[in-house]
Amino acid sequence: xxKWMECRATRQEIDERxxxxxxxxxxxxxxxxxxxxxxNERARLRELLTSLEPVxxxxxxxxRLRARIAAQTESVGPRSxxxxxxxxTPAIALAAAVVVVLGGSILWIAQxxxxxxxxxxSNTPQQVRAGNSLTTDNAAPPITSAPDVTTATVGLNPGPxxxxxxxxxxxxxxxxxxxxxxxxxxxxxSAGSALSIKQGQNPGAVYVSAPVKPMVFSLxxxxxxxxxxxxxxxxxxxxxxxxxxxxxVSSKNDRVW
Amino acid sequence: MVRPASDHALLQxxxxxxxxxxxxxxxxxxxxxxxxxxxxxxxxxxxxxxAQETFLRVYRAAGRYQTTHAFSTYIYRIAxxxxxxxxxxxxxxxxxxLTGLLTSGEGQEPRDFDAPDERPLQDISLVDSERRxxxxxxxxxxxxxxxAPLVLRDVEGKSYDEIASILxxxxxxxxxRINRARNFLRDKMRNYL
Numbered sequence: 001x002x003k004w005m006e007c008r009a010t011r012q013e014i015d016e017r018x019x020x021x022x023x024x025x026x027x028x029x030x031x032x033x034x035x036x037x038x039x040n041e042r043a044r045l046r047e048l049l050t051s052l053e054p055v056x057x058x059x060x061x062x063x064r065l066r067a068r069i070a071a072q073t074e075s076v077g078p079r080s081x082x083x084x085x086x087x088x089t090p091a092i093a094l095a096a097a098v099v100v101v102l103g104g105s106i107l108w109i110a111q112x113x114x115x116x117x118x119x120x121x122s123n124t125p126q127q128v129r130a131g132n133s134l135t136t137d138n139a140a141p142p143i144t145s146a147p148d149v150t151t152a153t154v155g156l157n158p159g160p161x162x163x164x165x166x167x168x169x170x171x172x173x174x175x176x177x178x179x180x181x182x183x184x185x186x187x188x189x190s191a192g193s194a195l196s197i198k199q200g201q202n203p204g205a206v207y208v209s210a211p212v213k214p215m216v217f218s219l220x221x222x223x224x225x226x227x228x229x230x231x232x233x234x235x236x237x238x239x240x241x242x243x244x245x246x247x248x249v250s251s252k253n254d255r256v257w
Numbered sequence: 258m259v260r261p262a263s264d265h266a267l268l269q270x271x272x273x274x275x276x277x278x279x280x281x282x283x284x285x286x287x288x289x290x291x292x293x294x295x296x297x298x299x300x301x302x303x304x305x306x307x308a309q310e311t312f313l314r315v316y317r318a319a320g321r322y323q324t325t326h327a328f329s330t331y332i333y334r335i336a337x338x339x340x341x342x343x344x345x346x347x348x349x350x351x352x353x354x355l356t357g358l359l360t361s362g363e364g365q366e367p368r369d370f371d372a373p374d375e376r377p378l379q380d381i382s383l384v385d386s387e388r389r390x391x392x393x394x395x396x397x398x399x400x401x402x403x404x405a406p407l408v409l410r411d412v413e414g415k416s417y418d419e420i421a422s423i424l425x426x427x428x429x430x431x432x433x434r435i436n437r438a439r440n441f442l443r444d445k446m447r448n449y450l
Binding site for chain 1: 265280283287290291292295296301304305308309312316317388389393394398403407411412417432435436439442443446449450
């Protein structure tokens with residue numbers, strides 16, 4: 001065991017130091033045939049490797065190198081500070097951080113859910129002239145695709161002119177939608193109190209006077225789902241909404257309208 | 258007697274736009290780098306091309322050079338990276354790697370398909386050229402991670418410390434790899450030892 005360890009150390013030294021061995025190693029090699037064979041083998045191998053004649057660079061090496069440098073200098077040109085920064089590692093890391101922050105913000109905003117804040121109406125004059133509609137949906141502009149339909153967003157305190165009402169579970173519920181956007185004509189329905197909500201004895205129903213223009217009801221559930229019901233235009237003459245009766249709008253969660 | 262400028266001074270001159278300084282630097286290292294890459298790749302034209310690429314990178318990155326390391330370490334590191342990259346490209350170009358097929362297991366070194374040369378020696382006049390060819394072939398069949406330290410040590414004559422700096426690894430790892438590379442070569446060139 002001792003001899004094996006000594007042989008191992010000796011061979012390691014032969015491998016690392018080549019010819020310049022310590023006295024102790026030389027003594028061991030002189031007395032150990034396998035280590036002597038190893039030393040000779042390594043010496044021969046070194047001799048073979050060093051016998052390879054070194055190759056030299058060709059005579060036109062410098063000329064070709066200068067040509068390559070000149071070609072690159074012309075094609076690339078001096079790199080500006082901003083270009084250099086844009087290609088640097090800190091800039092890439094910064095860009096990645098911005099992307100992550102932006103993505104997180106978008107995700108956070110998307111997951112915030114319905115906003116229960118009071119709302120402002122968004123009626124254009126033309127839309128008001130055209131008819132009435134109700135929307136409590138914050139997912140998409142509800143009325144713009146239908147002509148002669150008014151978009152009205154009902155606030156917590158709809159004004160006296162508010163034509164549409166939404167009741168759920170016996171209590172009025174109003175939803176925000178695209179408020180106070182610049183360049184948009186709107187009417188603030190939250191300025192006054194809602195006067196026309198008519199609840200029947202049934203707390204899940206509301207009574208709406210028959211409008212003269214198409215009207216869309218959008219009802220929003222607590223879980224954010226929206227249901228929409230469209231009522232045809234009616235007149236106060238011969239046509240009455242749903243057999244001339246005031247229509248109870250149910251808010252039951254049966255998904256059947 | 259004029260004392261020759263140091264590598265660092267020549268690189269500073271290069272950075273300042275002194276073309277003669279860069280030419281001097283190229284003159285000092287072009288043969289060494291060409292020879293080193295040639296021993297790594299066993300392809301002279303490719304070695305010259307990669308040596309030029311090495312100097313091109315030195316020229317372009319002269320401003321980023323840090324004087325904490327010797328310039329020779331720096332330029333050999335660039336040359337090593339280029340040579341190893343070239344060897345990997347060659348491997349990818351092969352449709353089927355016989356070396357890969359003969360790998361015996363994970364964590365083990367791949368066995369090479371190039372069997373030891375058992376043929377009898379030729380006439381004495383041919384021995385030298387035959388021997389050189391065998392050595393070159395044996396080096397070329399070394400795994401990449403063994404080839405670079407072996408060539409740097411036994412062909413270029415670098416110290417273990419410098420090799421460790423060039424390869425950016427520990428000195429112990431370098432010694433271990435050189436030992437394995439020599440054992441590998443011993444098996445390949447049995448008839449010449």
